[in-house]
Amino acid sequence: MAAREDTTGPTPRTTKDGVLAAVGPRLRELRRRHGMTLAELAERTGINESTLSRLEGGSRKPTLELLLPLAEVHSVPLDVLVGAPRTGDPRIHIRPVTRDGLTYVPLSRPGGVQAHKLLIPPRPGAEPVPRTHEGFEWLYVLAGRLRLILGERTLVLTPGEAAEFDTHVPHWLGPDDDRTVELLVLFGHQGERAHLRARQEPLRGSADGTH
Template structure:
């Protein structure tokens, strides 16, 4: 196991150097962006300095790549996205993007609802963008009550009270884009904790 770990760590430096050169970034520019000294970055790329999470996180943010891509074997020629569904508040979110920060894309699945559910409108900071793939989506936005069939899209400010559900009780599948505030609310919120006094939680 130690031998395998050493092999992984030994490959980090050359991978970082290749990535930086491919992006056309100098060590000086990288030091300014990440806050890591130029000498430390140079030693990291040459293998004289072992990679640590403290060093790799700012590099992953600067290069806008997942941390796994800096330490794992590159997935050359493999276009597949390895999806791990996230279940929150009775709904399923399938991540479709892997880059850290910024807007994130998910496939959202609202399960069948045999009994009609009364909308419980929520608010939170941010924006949401959605596109209905299958089924009929009910979108309550402020005083508006809308039905979106497959093929329709919507975008809205989530500071406006809103709720998503099934318009006819059937399964609804949609593509949805969350900005960082929305993703924290929907994907990272703990459904067992009470909502904060200001701002909302995920859709019920």
């Protein structure tokens, strides 16, 4: 009696087609989450706008040559772009990002609420300039003394203290002395765009770029 062929699992071609089809929507979501237009992304990557549009729409096949600059601009590993299955390794690929003198260390994968370790060095002579943006922010002081200006209030937080606030309220974060402050920070998509957008744009009240 001949053995019956097992057809219950996905064929390599079906799996490959499914992976490739999911790349376009994933690229569109990353671009929109970072607040970028196709023209801005084209300028950042050197990939023409028409090709980017076709990639997102699924009519252009993604290649390594196209995905590498996109992964770099979006600050994500390639496996995030192609939706590669998790290998069981829970570790996060830590890639620090420096913006306006502040260092953000990502502690979570892209999507949803973002967790970062934030390092704020002292800036002698810099005047606090509170600013606002969409969303919320939660922070926990790991080391140093944090000076938090929130609306009309000024607070000093020490290691082990936490704060949560609506970022529509004018706010500013910085060291209360001459030591770098280390924080654990959580923010949503709007906060990610405000702090880590690929192309920095002045926000309301951000004359010196300080948080």
